[in-house]
Amino acid sequence: MEELPVMPMKTCCICGEDYPLVEYFRCATSKDGHGYACRNCSNLETQYRNMKTKYSKDYRKYLDRHRMIAKRYQRLIMGMTPREAARDEMRGMQESN
Numbered sequence: 001m002e003e004l005p006v007m008p009m010k011t012c013c014i015c016g017e018d019y020p021l022v023e024y025f026r027c028a029t030s031k032d033g034h035g036y037a038c039r040n041c042s043n044l045e046t047q048y049r050n051m052k053t054k055y056s057k058d059y060r061k062y063l064d065r066h067r068m069i070a071k072r073y074q075r076l077i078m079g080m081t082p083r084e085a086a087r088d089e090m091r092g093m094q095e096s097n
């Protein structure tokens, strides 16, 4: 039996999950040729950026609708690692229940 090549893994810098490289969009400027965030998060990030630009006046409305993402970004901006941010989110959810 032939050995399967080991799928290189990468940690998404937004959700903190490990995914195989194929789950990352190609990015010519990055060291390994792939983006820093998984496909899911990249899509969210693009959406987030577009919305932020498009609805800067209605930014609060946008925050309400996308509170989870917005909070995660706030945490990341505050210097938390994705894993810490996720843990913090879980805690917040448990407390609000």
Ligand SMILES: [Zn+2]
Residues within 6 Å of the ligand: 012, 013, 014, 015, 016, 017, 037, 038, 039, 040, 041, 042
């Ligand atoms: Zn991700």
